Amino acid sequence: MVADNCPFERAIQTVNFNCSQARKTYIGEKEGVACTNLNARQECRKLVATLKKNARFALRLGSTNSVLTHGQEMKLKCGGLQGLQQCLPEQPAPNDIFEIISRAQASFESIEQLPYTNIMQAVADYRLRRT
Numbered sequence: 001m002v003a004d005n006c007p008f009e010r011a012i013q014t015v016n017f018n019c020s021q022a023r024k025t026y027i028g029e030k031e032g033v034a035c036t037n038l039n040a041r042q043e044c045r046k047l048v049a050t051l052k053k054n055a056r057f058a059l060r061l062g063s064t065n066s067v068l069t070h071g072q073e074m075k076l077k078c079g080g081l082q083g084l085q086q087c088l089p090e091q092p093a094p095n096d097i098f099e100i101i102s103r104a105q106a107s108f109e110s111i112e113q114l115p116y117t118n119i120m121q122a123v124a125d126y127r128l129r130r131t
Helices: 009-011 040-055 070-087 097-108 117-123
Strands: 022-027 031-035
Touching: 009 031, 009 070, 031 040, 040 070, 040 097, 040 117, 070 097, 070 117
Parallel strands: none
Antiparallel strands: 022 031
């Protein structure tokens, strides 16, 4: 079993999403999320990188090498997952990140062929919860 930081750790910590491949970890009082599936983790990292590349306008980034603020990261990941869910032919899609990405790859053949125009609308529209 391989365990490493989940690329969607913060999205999972919002409780809006979960992942069947993730396990919570605790170091002192800090809660983390580790991925137990190396192949799934690589696909998630690829999706995050492609989302970031396509979200320059939606997130008002100067370049894809820009460091994201917490708010930008949440918009990118949570908004990106919500947008991806909305693009899936079978509704409603589960909030399981592994299942969302697996269904998306089955429907669109690869991460590069996802409908990023539609997904970016969800990224732009995503609002952080105010406490």
